Amino acid sequence: MLNASMKSLAVELLLDLVKTYSPTYREDKAIRVLEDYTRRLKYNNITIDSTGNLIAEIGSGDKSIALVGHIDTVRGYIKPLFNGNEIIGRGVVDAKGPLAAMTIAGSIASNYIDTSTLKIILIASVGEEGSSYGARSLLKTLKADYIIVGEPTNITGIAIGCKGSCRLIVKCNTTGGHTANPELYISACREIIEVLESIEALLSREYTITPTYVRCGSSINNIIPRNGIMIVNIRIPIGKSIEDLEEILHKNINTSSCTWMLRDCSMPFKTSPSNTTARAISRALAKLGLKPRYVVKSGTSDMTILSKITNNIAENGPGAPELSHTDNEAMSIDDYIAGIRVYANTIIELYNMIKLGDKSR
Amino acid sequence: MISKKCPICGRSVDLPDDVLPGEVVDHDCGVSLEVILNNGEILLKPLEISEDWGE
Secondary structure: OOOHHHHHHHHHHHHHHHHOOOEOOOOHHHHHHHHHHHHHOOOEEEEEOOOOOEEEEEOOOOEEEEEEEEOOEOOOOOOOEEOOOEEEOOOHHHHHHHHHHHHHHHHHHOOOOOOOOEEEEEEEEOOOOOOOHHHHHHHHHOOOOEEEEEOOOOOOEEEEEEOEEEEEEEEEEOOOOEOOOHHHOOOHHHHHHHHHHHHHHHHOOOOEEEEEEEEEOOOOOOEOOOEEEEEEEEEEOOOOOHHHHHHHHHHHOOOOOEEEEEEEEEOOEEOOOOOHHHHHHHHHHHHOOOOOEEEEEOOOOHHHHHOOOOOOEEEEOOOOHHHOOOOOOEEEHHHHHHHHHHHHHHHHHHHHHHHOOOOOO | OEEEEOOOOOOEEEEOOOOOOOOEEEOOOOOEEEEEEEOOEEEEEEOOEEEEOOO
């Protein structure tokens, strides 16, 4: 299935993608790199949509599987390196490794299925590390019966859900005052700290609370801080909603000096672990002698958004997710190649399930 | 079809002949069941879903 020349091309592709630094909003060069490879790998109908997503297809079937991986990364350049055993560099785990593996796997699988029955659609999405604007734009154009979202799950993980997320922005404004008499005035710094402590006390048993930005006061030594701002990332567990979070905050943030707002919210999401895509992945893993693990992710991904297209969706991919967003992003060649095999076999399993009469839509 | 007993409600669960370990089936009683292989015998157990790190 995966001969030496294809393995060599796979490594070259991932290395070239990792060498092309592509933080969110700056994906265009990496998209062009991938576009070149999709031509070499027999994809056709290759387009870049108005948002910047790359879409490439193989086949013409009435049924279709979309392989969606994001090409943008978080900021923070890591010098790309290939030492013979592993590739190191920003985004190699999250999620250029899974995306490159999907690109190779789609081409390989097309040799084993009738693509006039099952069309393979490869999508390199943009903006996933931002507001998922790439995935949101796909909602208007993408029709797919089955979707695999390429994210690192240590190969054997099948993610069928993820937590929701919101950005809580708190702004505090006070009248200031002399630091010699702090008891007479309200400090914006103290207000910010109190709001954070109150949020943590209220929510931290079920929600995940991470302050990502805090600023208050000034360098002037004799003025009670007038202004403060804090941004807190809140992860919403499955079973709770954005409205639940809003209600708790409304009831409990009671300070006249501070205002708050929720921005960039995404709902928690969970699909059935027996959906056709998850089944195809589990069958592919079993046939490769690997034991599937069903997981919900503590982070968010494009899966939540893309589930509006089909419930036959799951997330899977090579790479250790705990390395995502760190300065230690690295992927072994063995894991990468295993990821390619899982994706290719998943497409073949799906095709066989369709032939046997899967009626999913 | 292979017929197995649901470990929760005891009623029968039909599985396709080519079912593989790790596949999940939803049973009428509301439980998701994972197919496992024990000494060559196909069995069912309630699915365990863990939480994984990840963006």
